[in-house]
Amino acid sequence: MRLFNKNTLAIVFLVIAGFCSNSFTNLDEGMYPLSDLNRVDLKKAGLEIDRTDIFNPGQVGLVDALVRVGGCTGSFVSDEGLIITNHHCAFGAVQLASTPENDYLTNGFVAPEKEREIEAKGLTIRITEGYEDVSNRILKAAQSAKNPAERIRIISDEREKIAQEAEKKDPSIKAEVSEMFIGKSYVLFRYKTIEDVRLVYVPKANIGVFGGETDNWVWPRHTGDFSFLRAYVAPDGSPAPYSKDNVPYQPKKHLKINAQGVKEGDFTFILGYPGRTFRHRPAQYIEYQEKFLLPYTSNLYEFQNKVMEEAGLNDKATEIALATRIKRNANVMKNYQGKMKGLNGIQLVDTKRKDDQDLAKFISDSPELERDYGTLMNDIDQYYQDIFSDAERDMWFTQIHSSTSLLNIARYLNSFKASLVATTNKSQVFEANLPKLKSALSSIYDSYRFEVDTAIFSRMLRDASEITTDQPIEAMKKVSDPTSFATTTLETSKLKDRDYVFNELLKSPETLLAYSDDLLNFQQAINQQLVELTPEAERREGVLNQLMGDYVAVKEKFQNKDFIPDANSTLRLTFGYIRGYSPADATYVTPFTTIKGIIEKGRLNNPEFDYPEKIKQEWEAKNFGDYAMEELNDVPVNMLYNMDTTGGNSGSPIMNSKGELVGVNFDRAYDATINDFAWNESYSRSIGVDIRYVLWVADKIDNADFLLKEIGI
Structure with a gap:
C-alpha cells in the first residue's frame, strides 16, 4: 500500500525524507493491487526475498497465506488451518459464543485441543484464487446506454453476468467483479469461501481491548489486539458448513513467525484487504x-x-x-x-x-x-x-x-x-x-x-x-x-x-x-x-460513474502518470518502515511501546486500563523469556510504521524483509484517520501488535503452549 506515483490528494502535503539508509527518500501512499507489484522496486526499498515469492501467477506465494476474515484480514500460520487476526475481528463471534455463565468476552477463551474449539458464528474465510481484468467487456457493453441510469444498470448486469459465468465454469469458487476505478476499470476476482471457522485462542478483554475507547485510534497504544481461529473443511477438502466431521483446512502456504521481531527503521510490508479509500474524488x-x-x-x-x-x-x-x-x-x-x-x-x-x-x-x-x-x-x-x-x-x-x-x-x-x-x-x-x-x-x-x-x-x-x-x-x-x-x-x-x-x-x-x-x-x-x-x-449513480471515470482519466493526463486505484476490499500490498513521527511541534514519538507502559497506565484509575495481575508479576520478575527487545530491556507491545492502511487491513500480517510475520496490524494513529482521503509521510502512521507480545502473552499469561508448538516457536 505504499505508492511511488503520487495520488491527486497527496500533492497537498510535503513529503518527509526517510532517515533509514535503505529507505526511499520520497515515500508516497500506495495500496498496490497484485497486478501492479511490478510498478515498484521492492528490492531497492529493502525486500530480501524475490517479488515473485510474494505473488507469481500460477505459483504458490505469500499471498496464498492471506485470508479475508469477515470484514478484516487474517493469515495462515500453520499447515493445519490456524489463522492469526485481530481480537476485534473475532469480537462478534466471541460475543455470540458468550453467556453470563461463560463470558468469553471478558475472560477470554483457550482451546488446548482441537476438540474443544468452538464455532465462530458469523465468520467466514475467503481466499483469493485468481483475478482477471474485464474492463473492456464491461465498458463496451455500457457504450449502448442511452442515459446514465441505463448505463449503471448495464454495468451492474454485466458484472453479475461475468461473475455467474465464472462460477458456472468453476462451481467451487465465489466470483465477484470489483470496480477498481469508478466508471473506468473492473477486475473479476475468484474466491474460495470456507464456512466452518472456529475460535482457538482469544485473550482476555483487559488484554485484547486494553485502553478501550480512551486509547482507540491513539498512540501510544498497549493493546493485545490479536486472536487465533482455525478453518475447517469437509473430509474431502471441500468447503462445508460447521460439522463435527470436518477436518482442519490445509492451506497452500502459511507464514513463518519470526519471534525476534523488528527494530526501528526496518523494512516491512503488509498484505491485506483494505476496505475503501476515496483519494481520487473532487x-x-x-x-x-x-x-x-x-x-x-x-x-x-x-x-x-x-x-x-x-x-x-x-x-x-x-x-x-x-x-x-x-x-x-x-x-x-x-x-x-x-x-x-x-x-x-x-x-x-x-x-x-x-x-x-x-x-x-x-x-x-x-x-x-x-x-x-x-x-x-x-x-x-x-x-x-x-x-x-x-x-x-x-x-x-x-x-x-x-x-x-x-x-x-x-x-x-x-x-x-x-x-x-x-x-x-x-x-x-x-x-x-x-x-x-x-x-x-x-x-x-x-x-x-x-x-x-x-x-x-x-x-x-x-x-x-x-x-x-x-x-x-x-x-x-x-x-x-x-x-x-x-x-x-x-x-x-x-x-x-x-x-x-x-x-x-x-x-x-x-x-x-x-x-x-x-x-x-x-x-x-x-x-x-x-x-x-x-x-x-x-x-445519479450513473452520472457519477461517468463523471468519475472521466475525472480520473483527465487527472492522469494532467499529472502525466497512472494512478493506483483506491482500496476496494481486494487484496493489496503496502510497504514502508518501522518509524515514529512528530505529531506536534518539538515532539517525537518512538515506534515501540512496552509492558512497562501497561503498568504505568494501570495507575491512572481508569477502568479501561485494567490488566491481568499476572502481567505485572511477570514483568516485575523480568520473566520476558526470549521475547524481550534488547534496546528496550522489555517486551515490545505495539509498534508504529508508515505503511498505508485503512479499514479492512485490521488483522493484516506485518512482514519483515524475508516475508516472515513480525506483527499484526490493527489501527491507525488519530492523525492518520484522514488516510481515507489523503495520505502523507509526515503523519500517516499505522499501529500493530508486536508478535513478541503475542507470543509472550500466549506463553507467560495464558499458558497456550500448544499454540506456540503449532506455529513453530
Whole structure:
C-alpha cells in the first residue's frame, strides 16, 4: 500500500525524507493491487526475498497465506488451518459464543485441543484464487446506454453476468467483479469461501481491548489486539458448513513467525484487504464528508452508545448482547471525529478546490481536452449540489433501519409479505424462504432490547421531524409527537415478541398476511418513498460513474502518470518502515511501546486500563523469556510504521524483509484517520501488535503452549 506515483490528494502535503539508509527518500501512499507489484522496486526499498515469492501467477506465494476474515484480514500460520487476526475481528463471534455463565468476552477463551474449539458464528474465510481484468467487456457493453441510469444498470448486469459465468465454469469458487476505478476499470476476482471457522485462542478483554475507547485510534497504544481461529473443511477438502466431521483446512502456504521481531527503521510490508479509500474524488466529495456525513454519523452513534451502555449497566446479558454494536459504533465515531479534525486541520477542501481549478484550466487550455471534457468540472459541481440538497434526508434513510431493531424486523416481514402477494404459489414461496428469514430475524432479536429501541427510535423520529420541508420524510406526515409515537408504536407491536413472531405470525402465509400494525405501516411508508426515489438515485449513480471515470482519466493526463486505484476490499500490498513521527511541534514519538507502559497506565484509575495481575508479576520478575527487545530491556507491545492502511487491513500480517510475520496490524494513529482521503509521510502512521507480545502473552499469561508448538516457536 505504499505508492511511488503520487495520488491527486497527496500533492497537498510535503513529503518527509526517510532517515533509514535503505529507505526511499520520497515515500508516497500506495495500496498496490497484485497486478501492479511490478510498478515498484521492492528490492531497492529493502525486500530480501524475490517479488515473485510474494505473488507469481500460477505459483504458490505469500499471498496464498492471506485470508479475508469477515470484514478484516487474517493469515495462515500453520499447515493445519490456524489463522492469526485481530481480537476485534473475532469480537462478534466471541460475543455470540458468550453467556453470563461463560463470558468469553471478558475472560477470554483457550482451546488446548482441537476438540474443544468452538464455532465462530458469523465468520467466514475467503481466499483469493485468481483475478482477471474485464474492463473492456464491461465498458463496451455500457457504450449502448442511452442515459446514465441505463448505463449503471448495464454495468451492474454485466458484472453479475461475468461473475455467474465464472462460477458456472468453476462451481467451487465465489466470483465477484470489483470496480477498481469508478466508471473506468473492473477486475473479476475468484474466491474460495470456507464456512466452518472456529475460535482457538482469544485473550482476555483487559488484554485484547486494553485502553478501550480512551486509547482507540491513539498512540501510544498497549493493546493485545490479536486472536487465533482455525478453518475447517469437509473430509474431502471441500468447503462445508460447521460439522463435527470436518477436518482442519490445509492451506497452500502459511507464514513463518519470526519471534525476534523488528527494530526501528526496518523494512516491512503488509498484505491485506483494505476496505475503501476515496483519494481520487473532487473537492465536493470531501466537502460532503466534512459538512454532512461525518458530523451526523458521529453524533448519532454517540447517542446510541450512551443509550446502550446505560441499558447494560446492571444486566450482564444485555451488556453482552449489545457489546458488538457498541464497539462498532465507537470505532466509527472516533474515526469520523479524527477525520473531522484532520480535514479542518489541513483545510483539505480548499486545497482540493485549488487542484480542481488547476485541472479546469488544464482542460480549457487544450482544444482536444476542451472538446472531450469541457463541461466535466461544471457537471461534477451540479451533481454534488443535487447530493447536498438531499443530504439530511438521505443520511436519515441510511441509518433508520439499522438504528431500530424492531423496525428492521418490520422491513424483513414487509418484504416477505410483498413477495407472497406477488406470487400465486404462496405456500411454496413461504416454505422455501422461511428458514432464511428466521435466521435473519434471529440475529436481530439476539441484540434487541425494548428500552434501547424506544430511546433510539424516538431520537430518529425527532431528527426526521426537523429535516427541512424541501426534503421531507413522507412517513412523518402522520406523526405529531415523535416520542409518543415511538413509544406507543413499539409497545403495541407484537413484533417485540420473538416467540409470537416465530410460532404464530410465521405459522403460514395466511397468518403473516393477515397481521398488520402501526410499526409495519410506518416501515411500509418508508419503503414506498425509497421506491419512489430509486429512479433518481439510479440516475445519479450513473452520472457519477461517468463523471468519475472521466475525472480520473483527465487527472492522469494532467499529472502525466497512472494512478493506483483506491482500496476496494481486494487484496493489496503496502510497504514502508518501522518509524515514529512528530505529531506536534518539538515532539517525537518512538515506534515501540512496552509492558512497562501497561503498568504505568494501570495507575491512572481508569477502568479501561485494567490488566491481568499476572502481567505485572511477570514483568516485575523480568520473566520476558526470549521475547524481550534488547534496546528496550522489555517486551515490545505495539509498534508504529508508515505503511498505508485503512479499514479492512485490521488483522493484516506485518512482514519483515524475508516475508516472515513480525506483527499484526490493527489501527491507525488519530492523525492518520484522514488516510481515507489523503495520505502523507509526515503523519500517516499505522499501529500493530508486536508478535513478541503475542507470543509472550500466549506463553507467560495464558499458558497456550500448544499454540506456540503449532506455529513453530
